[in-house]
Amino acid sequence: MFPTDKPDPSVLRGMTQRRFGRRDALRLGGMSAMGAFLAACGVQGQGKPQASVAPDAVAKFWGGKAKNGKLNFANWPLYMDPKKPELKKFTEKTGIQVNYDEVIEEMGPWFAKVQPQLSAGQSIGFDLMVITNSIQFGQFRDAGFLAPLDHSKLPNYVANAAKSYAQSSYDLGNVFSIPWASGITGIAYDPDKIKRPITKLADLWDPEFKGKVGMFRDLQELGNFGLLAAGLKPAESGEAEWRKAAAKLREQKDADIVRQYYDQSYVDALGKGEVWITQAWSGDIFQKNVSDGTNFKFVIPEEGGTIWTDNMTIPITAENPVDAITAMDFFYEVENAATLAEYINYVCPVPAAQAAMRKHAAALSGEDKEYLESVASSELVFPGESDYAKLHYYVDFNTAEEQQDFTKIFDPIVLG
Amino acid sequence: MTTTMPAPETTVTPPVPRRRLIRFGGVQLMHLYTWLIIGWLILPILVMILFGFNNPSGRYNQTWQGFTLKWYGQLFALEDLTSALILSLVIAIAASVISAALGTGIGYALGRHRFRGAGGMNLIMFATMSSPELVMGASLLTLFVSLGVGLGPLTITIAHVMFSISFVATVVRARVLTLDRSLEEAAADLGANAWTTFWKVTFPIILPAVFSGFMLAFALSVDDFVVTNFTAGTSVTFPLWIWGATRVGLPPQVNVMGTLIFAAGVLIAVLTSIRSRPRRQTG
Amino acid sequence: MGRVRRALAPYLLVLPGGLWLLMFFAVPMATMLSLSLQEGDIVNGYVFTGHWQTYVEAISDYQTQLIRSLVYGAVATIILIVLAFPAAYWIAFYGGRRKATYLFLLLLPFFVSFVLRTISWRLILTDDGFLLRPLKEIGLLADGFHILGTPVAVIGGLVYNFLPFMVLPIYVALERIDPRVVEAARDLYASPITAFRRVILPLALPGVFAGVLMTFIPVSSDYVNSEVLGSSETTMIGQVIQSQYLSSSNYPTASALSFTLMAVLLIGVFSYARALGTEDVMKVAAR
Numbered sequence: 014m015f016p017t018d019k020p021d022p023s024v025l026r027g028m029t030q031r032r033f034g035r036r037d038a039l040r041l042g043g044m045s046a047m048g049a050f051l052a053a054c055g056v057q058g059q060g061k062p063q064a065s066v067a068p069d070a071v072a073k074f075w076g077g078k079a080k081n082g083k084l085n086f087a088n089w090p091l092y093m094d095p096k097k098p099e100l101k102k103f104t105e106k107t108g109i110q111v112n113y114d115e116v117i118e119e120m121g122p123w124f125a126k127v128q129p130q131l132s133a134g135q136s137i138g139f140d141l142m143v144i145t146n147s148i149q150f151g152q153f154r155d156a157g158f159l160a161p162l163d164h165s166k167l168p169n170y171v172a173n174a175a176k177s178y179a180q181s182s183y184d185l186g187n188v189f190s191i192p193w194a195s196g197i198t199g200i201a202y203d204p205d206k207i208k209r210p211i212t213k214l215a216d217l218w219d220p221e222f223k224g225k226v227g228m229f230r231d232l233q234e235l236g237n238f239g240l241l242a243a244g245l246k247p248a249e250s251g252e253a254e255w256r257k258a259a260a261k262l263r264e265q266k267d268a269d270i271v272r273q274y275y276d277q278s279y280v281d282a283l284g285k286g287e288v289w290i291t292q293a294w295s296g297d298i299f300q301k302n303v304s305d306g307t308n309f310k311f312v313i314p315e316e317g318g319t320i321w322t323d324n325m326t327i328p329i330t331a332e333n334p335v336d337a338i339t340a341m342d343f344f345y346e347v348e349n350a351a352t353l354a355e356y357i358n359y360v361c362p363v364p365a366a367q368a369a370m371r372k373h374a375a376a377l378s379g380e381d382k383e384y385l386e387s388v389a390s391s392e393l394v395f396p397g398e399s400d401y402a403k404l405h406y407y408v409d410f411n412t413a414e415e416q417q418d419f420t421k422i423f424d425p426i427v428l429g
Numbered sequence: 430m431t432t433t434m435p436a437p438e439t440t441v442t443p444p445v446p447r448r449r450l451i452r453f454g455g456v457q458l459m460h461l462y463t464w465l466i467i468g469w470l471i472l473p474i475l476v477m478i479l480f481g482f483n484n485p486s487g488r489y490n491q492t493w494q495g496f497t498l499k500w501y502g503q504l505f506a507l508e509d510l511t512s513a514l515i516l517s518l519v520i521a522i523a524a525s526v527i528s529a530a531l532g533t534g535i536g537y538a539l540g541r542h543r544f545r546g547a548g549g550m551n552l553i554m555f556a557t558m559s560s561p562e563l564v565m566g567a568s569l570l571t572l573f574v575s576l577g578v579g580l581g582p583l584t585i586t587i588a589h590v591m592f593s594i595s596f597v598a599t600v601v602r603a604r605v606l607t608l609d610r611s612l613e614e615a616a617a618d619l620g621a622n623a624w625t626t627f628w629k630v631t632f633p634i635i636l637p638a639v640f641s642g643f644m645l646a647f648a649l650s651v652d653d654f655v656v657t658n659f660t661a662g663t664s665v666t667f668p669l670w671i672w673g674a675t676r677v678g679l680p681p682q683v684n685v686m687g688t689l690i691f692a693a694g695v696l697i698a699v700l701t702s703i704r705s706r707p708r709r710q711t712g
Numbered sequence: 713m714g715r716v717r718r719a720l721a722p723y724l725l726v727l728p729g730g731l732w733l734l735m736f737f738a739v740p741m742a743t744m745l746s747l748s749l750q751e752g753d754i755v756n757g758y759v760f761t762g763h764w765q766t767y768v769e770a771i772s773d774y775q776t777q778l779i780r781s782l783v784y785g786a787v788a789t790i791i792l793i794v795l796a797f798p799a800a801y802w803i804a805f806y807g808g809r810r811k812a813t814y815l816f817l818l819l820l821p822f823f824v825s826f827v828l829r830t831i832s833w834r835l836i837l838t839d840d841g842f843l844l845r846p847l848k849e850i851g852l853l854a855d856g857f858h859i860l861g862t863p864v865a866v867i868g869g870l871v872y873n874f875l876p877f878m879v880l881p882i883y884v885a886l887e888r889i890d891p892r893v894v895e896a897a898r899d900l901y902a903s904p905i906t907a908f909r910r911v912i913l914p915l916a917l918p919g920v921f922a923g924v925l926m927t928f929i930p931v932s933s934d935y936v937n938s939e940v941l942g943s944s945e946t947t948m949i950g951q952v953i954q955s956q957y958l959s960s961s962n963y964p965t966a967s968a969l970s971f972t973l974m975a976v977l978l979i980g981v982f983s984y985a986r987a988l989g990t991e992d993v994m995k996v997a998a999r
Contacts, residue, residue: 087663090677114509116663118676121959128754128961129570130662135579138663152961156755206855224856266944272861273943278676284489286840287860305489413753420960425773428952429944459802466799467817470875473832474824480835491835493842531729542722550726553733559925560737561933561977563950564970567957568740571747571967591736594729623718654827654936659957668827675831675940687828694823702812 070161075334083110084336087139089323090115090277091300092193094356103343109336117143119231119276124149131158131330140331141340143193143323146183146407147233148416150190153326159189160327166338167191169345173363181322182409190324191341194296194353195360197393197404198234199318201283201293201311211290213315214242218265226265227282227291230274232423233407235262237319238292239423240408247319247405252415255408255422262426274427283309295393299358311393313403320360320396320404354394355385367395474691481684489678500681504689507682513670514686517651520582520666524589525646531590532597532646533639537631539598540605554595565592566659573660580662588660589650596649597642604638648694748967758963770968774952778969781949782976784863785932788870792927793920795871796878800919804886815883818876826873830940833869834860837941861943869937874930878923885919886912921988929977949973 067073086100093099093113100111116139117123123144127137144150153159164171170191184190202211207222217226217238229235237247239258250258265271272288280297282288284305298311325341327334343349350363351370361367367389374385392400410416483490484497505511535554539547557565569588573580608631616626654668661669671683748766752758771778803814821829836843837859847853859865889912897907935950942948949969956966 115677116665116673118673119959121955121961125958125961126661126663129574130579130581132574133577133579135581152755224858224861269945271944272858276676281489281676281678284678285491285838287838287858306486413755417753420962424960427944428774428777428955429947456802456806459798460806463799463802463814466795466875467814470818470821470872473829473836473872474821476836477824477828477832491838491841531732534725534727535729538722538725542725544719544722544726546726547722550730553730553737557733557737559929559981561929561950561974563933563935563953564744564974565737565740567953567966567970568744569736570957571963572736572740572743574963575743575747587736590732594733598729648822652825654825658954668825671825671827671831675834679831683828687824690825691823695820698816698823702816 071163074160074329075163075166078335080109080335080339081333082108082336084112084141084333084340085139086111086113086337086340087116087142088113088193089117089143091280091297092143092323092357092359093353095304099344099349099353102349103340106343107336107339109339111340114139118278120145120147120149121231124152127328128156128158131328132156134330136330136332137328139328140333141325141327141337143325144190146181146322146324147231148410148420150183150324151410151416154184154189158329160329160331160334161188162191162327162341163338166335167342167345169342173345173347173350173365175362175364178322178362182406184324190326191345192362193323193325193344194357194362195320195322197295197313197318197320197360197396198229198238198292199295199311199313200290201298201309202290203283203286204308204310206286206289211310211312214238215316216290216314217292218242218270220268220270222290223268223270224272225287225289226270226272227279227288228262228265228271228274229279229292230276230427232420232427233321234292234319235274235427236419236423237405237407238262241314241316241318241405244316247408250408252418252422255419259422259426262423266426266429274429294359296357296359299393300356313400315403317403317405319407320401321407355388358388358391358394360396361394364395477684478688478691481681481688483681483684485681490681490684491678500685504682504685507680509665510667510670510674510680510682510686513665514667516582516664517667520586520589521647521650524586524593524650525643527586528590528593528597528646529639529643532594532642533601533635535594536598536601536638536642537605537635540602540608554598557592557595558599562592562653562655566656569656570659580660581664584660584662585657585664585666588656589646589653592653592656593646593649596645597639600642600645601635601638604635608634744967744970747963748971750964752964754961754963763964766964766968767972770965771972774949774969777947777949777952778973778976780947781932781973782980784867784870784946784948785928788867788874788931789924789928791867791871792874792878793882793923796875796882796923797916797920800879800882800886804883804889805891811887815880818879821873822876827936827940829873830869830936833865833872834940837865860941861945863942863946865941866938866946866948869941870931870934873934873937874927877926881922881926882916882919885916885922889915917988921985924984925981928981932977933973 092115097113100113104110123142130137144153164187170187174191178192179185179187181187200211200214200217206225216222217228228238236255236258239262240247240250240254243254243258243261245254245258273282275282275291279288279291279293280301283291283293284301284307293311295311298309301307302309325344327337327341331337344353345363347363347365347369350361351366351373354361354366355370355373370385370389374382374389377385388394396404408419410419480490480493481500482496482498483493484495484499485492486494535550538544539550566588569584569591570580573584578584612630612634613626616630617623621629652668653666654672657666657669658672665673667686671679674680674683746760747758749760749762749764750758751761751763751766799818803811807814824832835841838844839858839860840848844853844857844859848855848857893915894907894911897911898904902910932948933950935948935954938946938948938951950973953966953969953973956962956969960966
């Protein structure tokens, strides 16, 4: 799906990067008796650092596992037609009953929520979860919380997925994850309130919209927009650039331009008129317009937007992993990928879905036909090369320290 | 908003001649003021009830779009919401039964016996009642994470019992302190042993207090959000479900459930007070 | 034998509940204290190093939110006293036979979930909602005017949610006042104001104190109201702690902040108690 001739620099870095090592923090000298007591009730390591996946890890995990006929699926809101046609089809085809929960609304809280269970080796109640390639993806991966995928159980994925996904730096070779959908972070606005067309990031800094601007709470989303607004490239950024970006964001905040730093609730805020212009995820705005009859606009700013990928993963403690991987592969059947993308309007990881969608459109007439054709040719669902030129991947971290620095620099802005 | 409320009482019988008491900005004014406060307290409840009858076209129940009763018919249509409510009720029952039992023990001991350590017990009870919920929830999270205990209904129940015990104990202790000891002495004189005396004489007397403690614990548990949020893991109780759903729009069923819980609570409270009234008048 | 059993009885009664409180109140506090002095990260685990600098960093990073929370807590508590006193006074002295009914009406919000009540306020105060929209249509307010996201909304929500906790203790204290004492003061030619100041107020003070105790700590450490009704301009320390635990998984900083908050609140409450200067006050509060 990422049609690049040269490997992305962040991909190269991903292949050469050093994995997080256990910190040599055993500085116990000079501890008092009280200290020793307190140390005794300390926290054990929350997982084993994953140097690399052992060659037999896949066999070890999947050995002796069988289909159980049920699946607990944790996903984000607005990520499937509320009538769940794909899941119905899945159950018909495989006999697996699916319990689909829209419980993930932000990556940080999701990690914090499931981390105690995962490190205790207990089921989190879900067999399949969709997680973003954010800071927490690395935490899930490095703590050994994700099951290695058996690619022999993913024939449709192997046949139909866009090849470039296997080169993503957060999960090289799709060892732990395969994409659910990618998305573009841009700007959404309400043309009833804002009369001029919005084209650039600077509009988010416009004092005219004081108190009516929404920004994301997720530090990657926020930090990357800060970088782009300051004219910096996320892929080439380090601490100095992050500080500049933070200063830019601080300026926006101190001028009272930002109403709030949102998680998934930004859609609600836009709908209520609480914000007029906001950072937004491409597909959400489509769905909001379709379901509520609103007329919000979504644009990729001139300075660029970010592109991210939400990935299907199996928690290591999953009770029904075979059912989960069956479902993962199901969504890579061209037909299913097409109907899903038709509804959610996010970037589809299956290129062949575009042709399928056009075929669906040809069978329809009138408004429905027009709508489907517009989806099939939408740059937000099937981006072309020129679109990718405007899109940036998230900032990449080489070490845990770097990631902590990043967090420390941007956290105080959100927590104002 | 005030028009929807019952007409205020115009005649009141003050305990002493009105002249004698202190006029503080006019009694009528204060009367009106009290009603304004009550109106303000009730306003969001009325809004909640009202929007349970709303008929929104999309996913977002935020503007009035017409009257409907359909949400009462589809009360249990949202499986997640229903199971969250059930989980809340199950946890509340378990937590209130356990804390009623443990709290009664403490309350009875503190009210009846003088013993070494009673001061410490009082202190820790006071501490649990006045500590910020946030800090209690967070510290439990650190404990469970340190012990490698996964979070779920069990840890929620443990937490709820923890903050409820002291309330039950306080209520029971207050009742035990007012207990007439001669009743127990009479029972002992008539040859009852300590065990029989407790179950036949003392317990029936303190039972109303135990029951109040139980109800209090139940109410605290069912409504708890802060501590639960820290100890729930991926389990979802009723308040947690509402919290999560606000980000994508609250379905009208939540308003309906809120309305029904409100109605049930008020009904139980009114019935209890009517039943206990005659006794109080004789006493 | 019987005497031994009698002596043991209170301990046996206290033991199960006491152990529970020890295990799940005292021990967690110790764990949290320990964690605040550890270093590491959630993936690789934490190691005790006695790194007290976490406190310094945490306090300097989040002093704005800490101070803001204390200010909101103090302002909300003062508003609570001012709002609650007249209502409690009227019900206590003029409520007559309907006292119980009035108190019941004041307690009605407790029959609705705390979270739901607060969300209901959000619906009422929303920018284009039924309260503000009409005022904007007739031009009384600017189109961009909003209450949500301001300190007014957050403090308003806090006051709303905790009002019954202030009314009740003040009511209980006032209700106990023997009207004859007031009468006596008037007979001795005290003016209404003097009688109020010299007789009623001192007798009501324990109630006010109990009210403050029941509101100031939870209000200052609240995070629901600011989360639902506020914005980044109103972030309270509770939100920071919540987010450090449940979003950033930064346990040491979160634990250090929790301890700091608790220490500050307890110091605040105890110095307030000392300023009032009576031991009786503590006793009333404890009851």
